[in-house]
Amino acid sequence: MAKSLAVFAIDVGTHMHAYGDLVAETLRTLFLSKALNKPRDECCILYYGTTGTKNAVHDEMAAQGDPGEYLHITVQQPLQPPNASFLMLNMPKGGGNSDFVDAVTVAADSINRALQARPELEKANVGKEIVLLSNFHAKVREDGIDEFVESLVESLQSKAVSLHVISLDNAASGRQEEKEVNTTMLSKLLKEVKHKQTHVQTPAELLGLFKCKEYSNTAYYAGPFTIGNMMTMRVKIAKKAKKETLPATGLYSEKSRAADASHDVLREREYKDASDPDAMVPPEERAKAYKYGKQYVPVQPEDEAYLAYRPDRGISLMGFLDAESIPQHYHMKDPWVMVPEKGNERSGLAMSALVHAMARKEQVAVILFVPRVSETGGANAATCVGYPLLGSGQQPDCLVLNHLPFAEDMRVAKFASLDEKPDLMPSTSQLDQMRSLVETMDLFADTREALLPDLTANPVIHRFYSYMASQAADKDYPLPAPHEDVLINETFEPRPAVISKAANVLHKLPEHLHVEKKELVLDGAQLKEEAKPVEETAFSLEGAAASSVETVGTSDPVGDFEVLLKEGNPDVAFSSLPPAVFTLVDNSLGERNYDKAVRAVVAMRTAAEELDRGQTFNTFLGELASKYEHDRQHRNFWQFIIRERVMLVGNPEEAESFFKQHSGAKEEEAVAPMEVNEDEEDEFAGMD
Amino acid sequence: MADYNYDAEDVDADEEGFEREFIPTRDNVVFLIDVQHSIFESAGLKDTEGFEETDTWFDVALRVAREFLKMHIISSDSDKIAVVFYGTRVTENANNFENIFTLQDLDEPSAQRIRDLEAVREQDFVDRVGSAPEKSPEHLRNGLWAAQQLLHTGSSKAYKRVLIFTNDANPPGTSKQADNFRELIMARATTLHEANVTVEVLPLVKPEQSFPMAFWNHIVHAGEDAETGTSFSEGADTLYRLQSLPGLLRQRGYRKRTAGKARWIFPEGFQLAVAMYALIQPATKSTPVYLHAIKNEPLRIESALICQDTGAILTEVPKRMFPKKADAEKLAGRILPVIISTQELRELKIVKDPGLYLLGFKPRSCLRPWHTWRQSTFVYPDERAMPGSTTAFIALHEAMLQSDRMAVCTYVRTRNSEPRLVALVAAQEEKDDYGEQVSPPGMHMLHLCFADDIRTPESDPNLVGTDFPKASEDQIAAAEAMIEKLSMGESAYVGMFQNPMLQRHYQVLEALALGELPPEVDDRLQPDIQGMQTVGGAAIDAFRTSVYGPDYDEPGFGAKKPTAGNKRPAPEEEAALMEALEGIDYEGLAAKGALGRLKVDELKKYLKAKGLKQTGKKDEVIQRITEHMEKGKT
Known part of the structure; x- marks a missing residue:
């Protein structure tokens, strides 16, 4: 059975033509998301202001001899789960005259018809909604409208149909008089009907109108909230926000051209003996273990339960703190809300009193939250901070929770006071520049708060859905460039209104504050990520197990490197060769390992040239130079490199100058060889 | 894993990857403990702070080392730690430096090492190692030398630190040769600094005692060049009083490491360089590995992609299908799947070059408690990357603090990251009564939610109903009185609780590693019911009565x-x-x-x-x- 019914009544009259493309994009994104995420929801598309007419109410009245009613309203898609035909790429450019009252009437009629045909849909848990989208420029007819609206209201009420009015407001468009008349009429209609009204002012707001995925709000925890051992409130806790990720895509194999090919790709995992690469290890010979420092501690299934922490389930107050003592940067995760149990008057009162008192005293609550305790996995316990959130007619007084860090999560580090170095302190005029920048680059430039998280759609996910919906409708639909994407521009780029106010200050900034421009040197993690190729590699090695094939080792670095390349693992090869070289050199007794290390460097250079990874190699060579050129113990290694004439990849001039710069060796006092540490490990092991 | 793998399981992995990449490389730490006779004096610290009242300074130093090992096992087990005594009677170390005793070599922590440290008792120490009969400036010099050699054996890319525990304010002494000794010690300290080793000193003195830091300040700051500004971003510090174990571990547990660098790009071209630091890094349990049951060696896990139609092992899968098979089947042909290339997928997601792009400023009050979805990142100017950045950063920092505004920016972390919106909130430096920095000056980067992430359960009638009782003034007053009584007060701080899940996990592992029975672990993460009752019992009672009426309470579990x-x-x-x-x-x-x-x-x-x-x-x-x-x- 359908979970919800929604009729989209879209104004396509002449004054709406300019919005056609945006509205189409918004809707196809919505319908694709509905089909995927709420497959049982049913939708209907109704256009009004169309040139032609196609709707059941008109037909009925025409059959009764009154063909002049409900003209220019077209039911494009009858109520049904959205399918490919909902993903239209173009909105019709209507030339007819119709108004929203008639449109809502026809929309309500299509819901009524569905209810008559399928009475089970009348149940209260089946949502019924009419979404009305218009700029309200087409003036509603005025004679006899009041009684008409009255009966419409009655009909909507009786079937519990709610209205979502989306009003496209563009102040510059004129037609304010028509709009005013319409607004008055609309408010009469909405007065008695459950409704929601959204005012849209920018294209981005229109495109981000619907969330890319709707969630039903379920309680993650329902039960008592205890204060000491003396008082209990019944509460429910639900997610307030959760990062929405891009929807999943599947791997698709084109190996088979057969008509009935499944195109499936299976990810297979094999456990192998580290010292014998061909030996598969059956499940009964695998023992689960945890790492404890340098040890692996095997854990028998019967011991596993000991590892788990199992307190009592529940949520309890630990105390109160001044709100300012917990700045928001301590939040660890996504937020929750704690609401009083539905219909529980007592708990509602208690929560209301608590929330008001906290708000007045500017206090936050520290709360121990143990939502679940399982027999095997133990508990998921957290200390949370609870902020008071005052309610309104639509919502109860409640608390917003977020996780606080435990002692183990804190990495306290010290940083110099900003006034430590007088010569780095800004002058008064520099400070003034920044002051006026902060003042003028105001995100309230459009009178409304820009980029309010609650109203700012994620452009990347909407881009994904929108493109997929377009592809489903038309395979040749091109991927729009990022800079042509309205949502990306309005969200991720500075807004012209904001910049124009601050243009003067922004232009003057470089005059006042001299920041030397340098090439940005990315650190290890970032470099490594950059080196990743686009392709998925076939054999990826996982797990903590060390082996000669997983990374470049020190016993045969060139061999390992070549194997990894052959296996299509260039990123592993390129990232693990440098640490192997460093290890070889650092652990070399005298010059014993230098030859091997140099050969590895040469192998990497050759491969770098072939595979267009010059930058990775050059960075590595630079690191070698800075580490060993003046190193007392191993500077001879650098001499080996110079003797081999190992050069930078790429621009020969740069390479030559780098070579010259680093080839002049200086004599320094010789230092006795050091102890060799055999346990030296792969430098990047911790990062994989 | 390829960077834009959208499989459900991979999405999680992707997410994890994001967290993981913030974990920087490893730490190498040498504990250098001065063992002249006076170290066996009672420390007189309070047991409420993690020490026993009968502990001598010797016990205190070893306990710190032990807790340090434990902490690193939990949070970053590839760090290496050594424990060395200087000023010993018996000489025992790899390089035969006199009066130096290496108790534990530089290595990853293990259960056995923790247990060994626990077993070191004063008498045993006196018999086996002992203090040198007389104190000598050579002891410290040799100690620094030994520490350097130990660190040299460690990984070259690790952050290297020496933590010195001493109650000697003036090791060079007061003899005629004192100046000469000072020079010699300074020379060693300078070499350490040249090898990128940080030196920190923890004076073993009673809380009320003073400890002249003149000499040690020189050691800590040896080799620093005022011109290059190294000390500016490193923020070297000298003194930490050993008053509370948790406090000490918090302050000295990890060396600061950057988690990334970025350019902060203003509209119309102005730029400055910043570095990011992960000051909050969720510690998690180690994931299980699989061992060969007989050989007890870790197994190698290989995964392969296999084409189901042909059975071929695929080296690459250039095409993707949306929705994925299982979802597409549910749609039963209503909407046909789209086959697109991985390159197209990438172009969908990667829409902007890496960087931090300033969009504008807002009052700080615009930030609501539900606007963030992950832990924050600390942002500090990066003078080395682009000289002049610090001045610009300070000016902006000051201007933001004065107007109580935050900056909103687009942040693209790497070439493979999708952009997100972030808020940068300026934070002032805070110091405690001893002048010790408790929170650093800079900006906190908060990762903002999008509308697609935010839900509104609090206004969903299915969850909350439609009838919302409002408390009366009397009831609110009763709640206020209760809040007053149940205040956790000034001594409460963020991160004051240990994670019981981790503690339990690792304590039991430690026992299993040593072949012992798993211990009973006392649960410290529970509300102080007794305390709450004593202090606030009457107030809670009054509040309950005011909202529920007399003799009623809602049922609990x-x-x-x-x-x-x-x-x-x-x-x-x-x-x-x-x-x-x-x-x-x-x-x-x-x-x-x-x-x-x-x-x-x-x-x-x-x-x-x-x-x-x-x-x-x-x-x-x-x-x-x-x-x-x-x-x-x-």
């Missing part, structure tokens, strides 16, 4: 436990029940098969009296009664 069906009723209740039962001849009716004539209430009374489950339809209830009677007969 206890009353809802599923065992309710089997619970025997209270004695007085039972008496009343028995009385009610006497009026009805259940047995007789049952014999006639006429239990159905009774009302459900009457049937349930029987169940209640017999301690049986009372739920279900009338048929089931009758069935249950009959079964119970049958059982009673047999």
Whole structure:
């Protein structure tokens, strides 16, 4: 059975033509998301202001001899789960005259018809909604409208149909008089009907109108909230926000051209003996273990339960703190809300009193939250901070929770006071520049708060859905460039209104504050990520197990490197060769390992040239130079490199100058060889 | 894993990857403990702060080392730590530096090492190692030298630190040669600094005692060049008083490491360089690995992609399908799947070059508690990357603080990251009573939610209903009085609780690693019920009465436990029940098969009296009664 019914009544009259493309994009994104995420929801598309007419109410009245009613309203898609035909790429450019009252009437009629045909849909848990989208420029007819609206209201009420009015407001468009008349009429209609009204002012707001995925709000925890051992409130806790990720895509194999090919790709995992690469290890010979420092501690299934922490389930107050003592940067995760149990008057009162008192005293609550305790996995316990959130007619007084860090999560580090170095302190005029920048680059430039998280759609996910919906409708639909994407521009780029106010200050900034421009040197993690190729590699090695094939080792670095390349693992090869070289050199007794290390460097250079990874190699060579050129113990290694004439990849001039710069060796006092540490490990092991 | 793998499981992995990449490389730390005779004096620290009152300074130093090992096992187990005594009678170290005793070499922590440290007792130490008969400046010099050699054996990319524990304010002494000794020690310290080793000193002095830092300040800052500004971003510090173990570990547990660098790009071209630091890094349990049951060696896990149609192992999968197969099947052809290339997928997601792009400023009050979705990142100017950045950063920092505004920016972390919106909030430096920095000056980067991430359960009638009672002024006043009593006060701080899940996990692992029985772990993460009752009992009571009326409390879990069906009723209740039962001849009716004539209430009374489950339809209830009677007969 359908979970919800929604009729989209879209104004396509002449004054709406300019919005056609945006509205189409918004809707196809919505319908694709509905089909995927709420497959049982049913939708209907109704256009009004169309040139032609196609709707059941008109037909009925025409059959009764009154063909002049409900003209220019077209039911494009009858109520049904959205399918490919909902993903239209173009909105019709209507030339007819119709108004929203008639449109809502026809929309309500299509819901009524569905209810008559399928009475089970009348149940209260089946949502019924009419979404009305218009700029309200087409003036509603005025004679006899009041009684008409009255009966419409009655009909909507009786079937519990709610209205979502989306009003496209563009102040510059004129037609304010028509709009005013319409607004008055609309408010009469909405007065008695459950409704929601959204005012849209920018294209981005229109495109981000619907969330890319709707969630039903379920309680993650329902039960008592205890204060000491003396008082209990019944509460429910639900997610307030959760990062929405891009929807999943599947791997698709084109190996088979057969008509009935499944195109499936299976990810297979094999456990192998580290010292014998061909030996598969059956499940009964695998023992689960945890790492404890340098040890692996095997854990028998019967011991596993000991590892788990199992307190009592529940949520309890630990105390109160001044709100300012917990700045928001301590939040660890996504937020929750704690609401009083539905219909529980007592708990509602208690929560209301608590929330008001906290708000007045500017206090936050520290709360121990143990939502679940399982027999095997133990508990998921957290200390949370609870902020008071005052309610309104639509919502109860409640608390917003977020996780606080435990002692183990804190990495306290010290940083110099900003006034430590007088010569780095800004002058008064520099400070003034920044002051006026902060003042003028105001995100309230459009009178409304820009980029309010609650109203700012994620452009990347909407881009994904929108493109997929377009592809489903038309395979040749091109991927729009990022800079042509309205949502990306309005969200991720500075807004012209904001910049124009601050243009003067922004232009003057470089005059006042001299920041030397340098090439940005990315650190290890970032470099490594950059080196990743686009392709998925076939054999990826996982797990903590060390082996000669997983990374470049020190016993045969060139061999390992070549194997990894052959296996299509260039990123592993390129990232693990440098640490192997460093290890070889650092652990070399005298010059014993230098030859091997140099050969590895040469192998990497050759491969770098072939595979267009010059930058990775050059960075590595630079690191070698800075580490060993003046190193007392191993500077001879650098001499080996110079003797081999190992050069930078790429621009020969740069390479030559780098070579010259680093080839002049200086004599320094010789230092006795050091102890060799055999346990030296792969430098990047911790990062994989 | 390729960077834009959208499989459900991979999305998680992707997410994890994001967290993981913030974990920087490893730490190498040498504990250098001065063991001249005076170290065996009682420290006189409070046991409430993690030390025992009878502890000597020797015990204190070793305990710190032990806790340090434990902490690193939990948070970053590839760090290496060494423990070295200087000023010993017995010499024992790899390089035979005199009066140096290496208790534990630079290595990853293990259960055995923790246990060994625990086992070191004063008497044992005196017998086996002992303090040198007289103190000498050479001891420290050799100690620094030994520390450097130890660190040299460690990984070259690690952050290297020496933590010196001493109660000697002036190791060079006061003899004629003191200046000479000072020079020699300074020379060693300078070499350490040249090898990128940080030196920190922890004076072992009673809280009320003073400790002149003149000499040690030189050691800590040896080799620093005022011109290059190294000390500016490193923020070297000198003194930390050993008053609280948790405090010490918090302050000295990890060396600061950058988690990334970025350019902060303003519209119209102005730029400055910043570095990011992960000051909050969720510590998690180690993930299990699989060992060969016989050889006890870690197994190698290989995964391969196999084309199901041809059985071929695929080296690359250039095409993707949306929605993925399982979802597409659910759609039953309503919408046909789209096949697109991985390159297209990448172009969908990667829409902007890496960087931090300034969009504008907002009042800080615009930030609501639900606007963030992950831990924050600390941002500090990166003078080395782009000289001049610090001045610009300070000016902006000051301007933001003065106007109480935050910056909103687009942040693209790497070439493979999708952009997100972030808020940068300026934070002032905070110091404690000893002048010790407790929170650094800079900006906190908060990762903002999008509308797609935010939900509104609090206004969903299905969850909260439609009727929202409002508390009266009296009730609010009662709540305020309660809040006042239950304040955690000034001493509470963020991160004051240890993670019991991790503690339990690692304590049990430690025991298993040593072949011991898993210990009972006391749970410190519980509200202080006793304390709350003593201090705020009356206030809680008054609040409860004001909202619930006298003698009422909402039921907790206890009353809802599923065992309710089997619970025997209270004695007085039972008496009343028995009385009610006497009026009805259940047995007789049952014999006639006429239990159905009774009302459900009457049937349930029987169940209640017999301690049986009372739920279900009338048929089931009758069935249950009959079964119970049958059982009673047999």
